[in-house]
Structure formats: structure tokens, C-alpha cells
Amino acid sequence: MRYTRVYHDMQHILDDVESRITTDYCYTVSLSDVKFAVSRLKALKNDGDYGLNSNHVIHANNDLLVHIGCMLNAAVVHGVLLDSCLRSTIVPIPKDRNNNVMDSGNYR
16 A cells, blocks of 8 residues: 555656656757857857867858757756866957067057
8 A cells, every 4th residue: 555655656756747847948058049159150260279260160060060059958957068168268469569568468
């Protein structure tokens, strides 16, 4: 008798959880979101680490964009990103190349 009640309670919880899960919930970053972000990229911006530039993504087909979306969704769901995705490159840009490039106030 007790086993039946526990089974019924567990089945009720499982049904409740499954009713709340939809495919929209699992995909927080859509393909259109990725396409919009890629459309905003500037051309020929290098990553500084792997020899890639923004044109590789800008001119890629939808298959790559789908995989980027899946990676971003996995990052949102699991709360983890690869260390290589967290790296960035800072390139100093002088305000005036004719002024002293050793002056820190001459950089943006």
C-alpha cells in the first residue's frame, strides 16, 4: 500500500515537471538571436589567439550558427563556459599616432 502511494506521488511530480518543460524553455538563445548578433559583427576583427577573425563567422553557413546557438544554450543551462570562450584580447589604440606613444593618456 505504501509503495503504491510513493509511486503515485512520484508519478505526479514527474507529470508536473514534464508539463512545465517545453522546447522553448530549453532554447533560450534562438537561431535568429545568433544571426542578429553575427550581423552586428565588424569585419576582419581578429581573436588574437587562434588565427580566426570575424569574417569566419560572418560568412559561415547556418550550420555553424546552429552550433553556436547550441553552445550558448548549453552555457546558459549548465552555467559553464570553456576557458577559451572567456579569453579576450585588448589592443591599445593611440588617439594620435604623431604624439608620444609612450604616454598612457594618448590611448583610448
